[in-house]
Amino acid sequence: MAQAAATQHGEHEETTTGLNHRKLLMWAFLGSDCMFFGSLIATYVVYQGKSKVGPFPEDVFSIPVTSVSTFVLLMSSMSMVLAYAALTRGKMKAFRIWILSTAIMGMTFIGFQVFEFRDFANYEVHIDCAHLDVEKLTEFEKTFADQCADGVEEFEEQHGLTPRTNLFGTTFFTLTGFHGAHVTLGVIWLLSIAFHSFRGGVRPETNLDVDLAALYWHFVDVVWIVIFTVVYLFGVFPGI
Amino acid sequence: MTTLSIPVPSRPVHPTGVWGWITTIDHKRIGILYGVTAFIMFITGGLEALYMRAQLARPDQELVSPEVFNQLFTMHATTMIFLAIMPMGAAFFNYIIPLQIGARDVAFPRLNAFSYWTFLGGALILKLSWFFGGAPNAGWFGYAPITGIQYNPGHGIDFWAMSLQVLGIASLAAAFNFIVTIINMRAPGMSLMRMPLFTWMTLITSFLLVLAFPVITVALIELMFDRFFGMNFFVPAKGANPLLWQHLFWIFGHPEVYILILPAMGIVSEIIPTFSKKPLFGYPVVVLSGAVIGFMGWMVWSHHMFTVGLGPVANSVFALTTMAIAVPTGVKIFNWMGTMWGGSISFKTPMLFALGFIWLFIIGGLSGVMHSSAASDAQQQDTYFVVAHIHYVLFGGSIMALLAGTYYWFPKVTGRMMNETLGKINFWLVFISMNITFFPMHFIGLDGMPRRIYRYSSEYGWDFWNLVASIGAFALAFAILVFMINVIRSAMKGEKASADPWDGRTLEWSIPSPTPEYNFAQIPTVRGIDPFWAQKRERVPVAPVAGGSGEDDAHSIHLPQPSYWPFLASIGLFIGAYGLVYYQSIVGMTAGILGLALTIVSVYAWSFEPVNDPEEEH
Numbered sequence: 001m002a003q004a005a006a007t008q009h010g011e012h013e014e015t016t017t018g019l020n021h022r023k024l025l026m027w028a029f030l031g032s033d034c035m036f037f038g039s040l041i042a043t044y045v046v047y048q049g050k051s052k053v054g055p056f057p058e059d060v061f062s063i064p065v066t067s068v069s070t071f072v073l074l075m076s077s078m079s080m081v082l083a084y085a086a087l088t089r090g091k092m093k094a095f096r097i098w099i100l101s102t103a104i105m106g107m108t109f110i111g112f113q114v115f116e117f118r119d120f121a122n123y124e125v126h127i128d129c130a131h132l133d134v135e136k137l138t139e140f141e142k143t144f145a146d147q148c149a150d151g152v153e154e155f156e157e158q159h160g161l162t163p164r165t166n167l168f169g170t171t172f173f174t175l176t177g178f179h180g181a182h183v184t185l186g187v188i189w190l191l192s193i194a195f196h197s198f199r200g201g202v203r204p205e206t207n208l209d210v211d212l213a214a215l216y217w218h219f220v221d222v223v224w225i226v227i228f229t230v231v232y233l234f235g236v237f238p239g240i
Numbered sequence: 241m242t243t244l245s246i247p248v249p250s251r252p253v254h255p256t257g258v259w260g261w262i263t264t265i266d267h268k269r270i271g272i273l274y275g276v277t278a279f280i281m282f283i284t285g286g287l288e289a290l291y292m293r294a295q296l297a298r299p300d301q302e303l304v305s306p307e308v309f310n311q312l313f314t315m316h317a318t319t320m321i322f323l324a325i326m327p328m329g330a331a332f333f334n335y336i337i338p339l340q341i342g343a344r345d346v347a348f349p350r351l352n353a354f355s356y357w358t359f360l361g362g363a364l365i366l367k368l369s370w371f372f373g374g375a376p377n378a379g380w381f382g383y384a385p386i387t388g389i390q391y392n393p394g395h396g397i398d399f400w401a402m403s404l405q406v407l408g409i410a411s412l413a414a415a416f417n418f419i420v421t422i423i424n425m426r427a428p429g430m431s432l433m434r435m436p437l438f439t440w441m442t443l444i445t446s447f448l449l450v451l452a453f454p455v456i457t458v459a460l461i462e463l464m465f466d467r468f469f470g471m472n473f474f475v476p477a478k479g480a481n482p483l484l485w486q487h488l489f490w491i492f493g494h495p496e497v498y499i500l501i502l503p504a505m506g507i508v509s510e511i512i513p514t515f516s517k518k519p520l521f522g523y524p525v526v527v528l529s530g531a532v533i534g535f536m537g538w539m540v541w542s543h544h545m546f547t548v549g550l551g552p553v554a555n556s557v558f559a560l561t562t563m564a565i566a567v568p569t570g571v572k573i574f575n576w577m578g579t580m581w582g583g584s585i586s587f588k589t590p591m592l593f594a595l596g597f598i599w600l601f602i603i604g605g606l607s608g609v610m611h612s613s614a615a616s617d618a619q620q621q622d623t624y625f626v627v628a629h630i631h632y633v634l635f636g637g638s639i640m641a642l643l644a645g646t647y648y649w650f651p652k653v654t655g656r657m658m659n660e661t662l663g664k665i666n667f668w669l670v671f672i673s674m675n676i677t678f679f680p681m682h683f684i685g686l687d688g689m690p691r692r693i694y695r696y697s698s699e700y701g702w703d704f705w706n707l708v709a710s711i712g713a714f715a716l717a718f719a720i721l722v723f724m725i726n727v728i729r730s731a732m733k734g735e736k737a738s739a740d741p742w743d744g745r746t747l748e749w750s751i752p753s754p755t756p757e758y759n760f761a762q763i764p765t766v767r768g769i770d771p772f773w774a775q776k777r778e779r780v781p782v783a784p785v786a787g788g789s790g791e792d793d794a795h796s797i798h799l800p801q802p803s804y805w806p807f808l809a810s811i812g813l814f815i816g817a818y819g820l821v822y823y824q825s826i827v828g829m830t831a832g833i834l835g836l837a838l839t840i841v842s843v844y845a846w847s848f849e850p851v852n853d854p855e856e857e858h
Contacts, residue, residue, distance in 0.1 A: 015424040021347040024420045032412060032450045039458035039488060043473070052479045163471050167479050170471040174462070192844075 026212050030219045033182075037223050040178060041230060044171040048235075051166035054140030057235030060120045060161055069112035070228050073183075076105035077221045080214050090204045096197055099210070102217065103190040106183055113180050117173070120161040127155040172231065179227055182220045189213050263802035265349035268755055270356050271335030272653065275646075277356075278327035281363055283720075285319035288312050290717055293677075297710035299698040309694035310377035311396065315370070317380035318400065321500065322407050323363045325634065328642045329503040330359070330411075333418055333442050335653060339748035339755065340436045342427025342764045345800060347420040350846060354806035355414040361814030362406035365821070369399035373821075376400035379692065381493065382463070384474035384485035389467045395821055398467065401460045402817040408453045408460075409813065415449035418442055427747070429766035433527070436746045437520060440527050441506030444534040448495045448502070451538075456492035459485060468823050483548060490541035498537040500634060501601075502530060504641030505572060508594045511648050512576050514742050515591035516583030519770055522575045529568035529575075536565045546614045547621045555614040562612035569605055573598060588742070589663030593644030596671045600636025604629055607682065622692075625685025631678040643670065643723065650730065651737030655754035659734060662726040669719035676712030680705035745770035758799060805846035812838030 015021060083098035125141060129148035137145060140159075147155045163173040193213055196202055202209065261269065292312050295303040304312065334352065338345055346352050369375045373395035378387045387397045422443045426435070435443075462473040463485070472478035474485055513520045520526060542550060542558040576598055585591070607629040611617045620626055643666075650658045684702045696702055740749040747764055748755075750772045768774055816835025822828025 016426045016430075017424055019424065021420050021424055024424055025348065025416050028416050028419050028450055032416075032454050035451050036454035036458060039455045039491075043458070043462065043484060043488075046484055047480070050479045050481070163465070163469060167472050170465070170473055170478075174465060174471070174473075 020208055022208060022212060023215075026215050030215065033219065037175075037179070037226075040171075040175045041226065044175050044231060047167040047171050051168045053166050054143070055120075055123050055125075055159055055161050055165075056138065056140050056168060057172075057231070058138050059125075059140050060123050061232055061236050062116075062119075063232060063236055065112070065116065066228065066232050069109050069116075070224065072105050072112070073109045073221055073224055076102045076109070077218050079105065080217050084207065084210055084214050087202070087204055087207050087210055092197070092202075095202075095210075096194060099190055099194050099197070103187050103194065106187040106190065106217075110180060110183055110187070113176065120169075123159055123161050125155070125157045125159050129154055175227065175231065179220070179223060182223070186213070186217050186220055189216070260802075262807050263353075263804055265345075265353045265800055265802055265806070266757065267334050267338050267346050267349065267352060268653070268757075268759075270352050271331050271333075273356050274327050274334055274359070275331035277360055277363065278324050278331060279724075281319055281323035281327070281367075284367060285316050285324055286717060286720065288316040288319065290713055292316065293710040293713040295694060296696070296706050298707065299696055299703050301695055304694065306694045307377065310692070311370075311375035313692055314376045314379055314396075314400070315366070318366060318376070318404075320634070321380060321496070322404065323366065325500050325638045325642070326411065327359055327363075329445070329500070329638075330355075330414055332438070332503060332507065332642070332645055332649070333414070336649060336748060337418060337421060337439055337442055338425070339652070339751070339759060340439050340746050341422060341425060341430060342747050342760060342766065343421065343425040344759050344763075346417050347425055348417050349800040350803050350806045351413050351417050353803070354809055355410045355417065357807050357810030358406060358410035358413065358813055361810050361817070362403045362410060364814065365399060365406060365818055366403035369396060369403075373399065381489055382485075383489075384463070384482040385476060387463055387467075387485075388474055389470075398464075398821040398823070401464050401467075402821050405457065405460055405464075406813055406817045408457050411449050412453050415446040415453075418446040419450065422446070427764050427766050430771075433524065434766055434769050434771075437509035437523075437526060437530075438503070438506035441502045441509070441530050444530050445499050445502045448499050448534055448537065452492045452495035452499065455488055459488035459492070462488075468820075483545075486545055486548065487541070490544045491538070493544065494541040495534075495537045497633075498533055500638050502533065504597065504638045505530065507641045507645040507648070508576065508597050509572075510746065511590045511594040511644055512579050513770075514648075514744055515588060515594075516580045516585050517743070518579055518583040519745075519773075520575070521578035521581070523769055526572055526575045529571045532568040533565065536561065536568070540565055543612060543614075543617070546617045559612055559614045563609060566605060566609050566612070573602060573605075588647075589658065589660060589667055590644045590648035590742075592664065592667040593640050593647060593670075596667065597637060597640040597644060600632055600640060600671075600674065604632025604636055607632065620685065622690055623685040624681040624689045624691060627691055628678050628681035628685055631681070635674055635678065640670070640674075646727070648742070649748075650727070651741045652748055652753050652755060654731050654734070655737055656730055656734035657737045657741060658730040659726050662722065662729070666719060666722045666726055669722055670716065673712050673715035673719050677709050677716050678712070680709045680712075684709075740772075743776075745773045747772060750775070803846065803849060805842045805849060809839045809842035809846065812836060812840075812842055 017024070079098045079102045083095050083102060086092075086094035086098055125144050127137070127141060127144055127148060129152045132145065132148055134142060134145055144155060144157065147157075161169045161172075163169050190213060193202060193210060261273065264270065264273075291304065292309065295301055295309065334346070366376075376382070376396040376399060378392060378397060378400075382397065382400065385391060387401075422435070422439055462471075465471040466473050466475065472480055474480050474482050476482060509520060509526060539561045540558060542554060543562045546555055546558070607625065611620055611626065611629065647658050647663055650656070684705045687700070687702060689696065689700070689702050689706075696706070737753045739752050741753075742749070747760075747766075750764065751760055764771070812835045814835065816832050816839060819828045819831025819833075819835055823832070
């Protein structure tokens, strides 16, 4: 095996497996990062439903909004693939368009996350007392149902969700925050590549630089699919 | 490559002296740096242990306060595990692995330098805690919630957590590097099943590191977020379950145990065949046992938590897996004995230490199997019996093997032999005093003496064996002093070593001692296990690769050039992590941000720096 492989050429240097050193490093790093996110997700799951005070997931999550940002992130993976494909074919203009749109979609995702975090931090309990239907209230809202005394039209109270509020806040912001940090790093990486390409530093022969960024980007995307399912969907539809 | 937009100091070309060491990316120099630093840390950890043994020598002594005693045992364990044994293993990885696989350096030389300097930064953060704000005091496992801000308001835990994070970065970087090096840089013909055992065990250890460290990283992040930002990960009043920490810690902590012992097993597997003049008995089985240990190391973590109350089912499962993991370990021991069987054994110092390893590791392994029974462990938990066990596997196991490896490879590193007479004296001193120190702990442990108490009353009847253990500890310190004297004396005026003083089997003995800067003038070709023996006995030449680099003369071999950036990136991490310890103060936060910024800038500049500057070559 090694003898046969040794005659093959990597990008610049001969390697035993024929795989480039940096690519192997990236795979090892992603394996390691799996354990990193695995531990954070495990922490979230262990503490699911253990918060003593609200607000809880079903109070703050908006599945439609997060679905949009999830869709944007998934599409960015596709444009990443298109960027890499364009580069290997030597279509530099298409490559720049696609890599910039990948970065822009990544920034859009981060924008959604910032908006979402602010939204959660400003969460208000809002009960329409005039048309009170206790069955439709969430667990957290029910604890305020008795505030609807005679003559109160609607009840409002600020109950922002912060990392300190409860276990949900602590684990949610830590997990999604670290994912957001990964996306931010990816955006910086993509912008660096784009910047470099305008100065002629990215060529079809050096596509490994882009390949590594793409691997990382897809990985961060896959992690989000898990987070979206476990945190958001299971949080709002606990029956699944 | 385009030029950088930020001003860059000109790259060091052939720096000498201190600058040479700071900017070096030569795996051999980095290996020496690791070894020397780890040994100094080993001494500091030993002094902490001596302090404790002095306090425990007699009942009701008041040499140290209980607060300081807590700091002593925490620092002793953290030092020995993270700052001594792990980096000593890294020293051998660095120096030996490229030589054993027939390579001229590791896959990422600058990343390797970064690993070392980052390790040094993490070590300093931990050790400086003695002088700035108090050392950590919650044990090396730092169970929640005792590490929480409510119960531990000082800075000790912050030092501990930041230091472990920095050390984790260093270990991860090194492990990535060795995975790629071993998988991708083997000499032609060296298939996986022809790799030397030490290389194999390094590969498995690196995989364990890569998968285990992220878990402790997350646990420490959660702890730091609790302390820094008032989050609730380990706050029972908010509904948190402190057991989460124990699970995360031991999911890291048990593979960590194998991270400490597998390199030792690799070293011993190199030494025993060489000094028995026989190939390793059952090579594939030994490799497989190592892999099985690495795999099963993930399934036993809860045996550290038998008394937590996980229930009979969980306890039984973990008791069974723990008993099962003794099997591949036992297989290895039988293979080492099978190697020696019928061999012509020469009892040189490396062999003596390797044999001492087998003896002591068997004792430690047997008491380990005793703990694997959950019922019996309930009696032993948190007693000196466990202390005896871990010292038999970590001192009797890891340290004995690392000493064996030092005596074995010293000629290759320095070009001089270690003194054999002093070496034999050294071995017997270590072996005897080690047993005097740690064997009595079995007795007082079964007699009920708890760990981590700073004094005990005479009426319990633990006086005698405690005194014996303390005398043994000081004798052990003397034995290590003899080792130091031997190393320094031999390095300066030891007998000159030939290229192959032990009739070695592996490729590192086919090149001159001390190793030339470029390692191999010609990259060798491998046709079987023990290639250098094959060359010497069956005249199968370790021939150069046809064409290409094989015909280079020593002066035209391309070696990667030194670089400032790894060092600067590590400095940034050190400053940043140190600053974050004082997160409440503006100065601390500023230092934290500036330090991390320096790291980011350095890594960025590093990624644009070519491995070799074309214009500066030749």
